[in-house]
Amino acid sequence: MIDTYQWRRIGITMLLSASLSLGACTANEGMTDENGLRPHLNVDLQVPGILKLHETSPFSVTVTQANQPVRADEILFQFWPEGSPDRLVTVAGLMRQEGVYTAEYGFIENGVYVVRSRVTAGSLEAMPAKRFAIGEEAVLRLAALEQQEAQGGLALASSDHGSGDHHH
Known part of the structure; x- marks a missing residue:
């Protein structure tokens, strides 16, 4: 009892x-937002519309969290030819306005390239990447790669490549 x-x-x-x-x-x-998601950064990586050999072009990222601009601790842009990550070049991003960062970079040969932005803000990090092409032949090669990927015939060289926008 x-x-x-x-x-x-x-x-x-x-x-x-x-x-x-x-x-x-x-x-x-x-630890969650209004949609029940954990805190995260929204990073919009932009590749210039026209890229020319031997000329620098501005690459940019817009960083937000909950639709508000974010002052990042570090922004790096990394460039390398597709399939050759050993040729990676890193360029520090500069703040142009609150939440918008840019880096200038030029290319000396035609080809398919990858740009990845590494964004760090507090304990959060994001690393979106996109592929793009310089030169007619490279644009055609990139289009063929994207078509193969869409059909499931070829995996990306790195799983964090973005939407694969192509430019020339």
């Missing part, structure tokens, strides 16, 4: 358990 003292202990234990459970739920609420 359970006496009054034991009922009190059971009640107090249940009350403490419930308080801890509710406290844990409340603490986690701040």
